[in-house]
Amino acid sequence: MAAKPVKAAIGEMWINCQVxxxxxxxxxxVKLNSFGMEFMKLAWADETATGLICWRCGYVHLFVNREIKLYRADT
Structure with a gap:
């Protein structure tokens, strides 16, 4: 099943692709793996980011800000 497009915002500011x-x-x-955690076999405990992949060009944006909100985009 193909992913559905979303729009994203942090507070009142809408996010647009940088490209x-x-x-x-x-x-x-997206897992933000670190060498130390990988070495100790604890990669599962590494921090996770929200990855937004541009629907048009494919550029990947990473956010660790937990205030990010996702909204269904019209297709």
Whole structure:
């Protein structure tokens, strides 16, 4: 099943792609693995970021800000 496009905002500010200016993204969680945690076999405990993949050009934006809100985008 294909991912549905979303729009994203932090507070009152809408997020646009830094490359092409699009406002539609695919969302996924991204693990921020560190060497130390990988070495100790604790990578599962590393921090997770919200990845927004631009629907138009594919550029990946990463956010660790937990205030980010996702909204369904019209297709």
């Amino acid at each position: 092409c200016g699009s406002e539609r993204f695919r969302e996924r969680d």
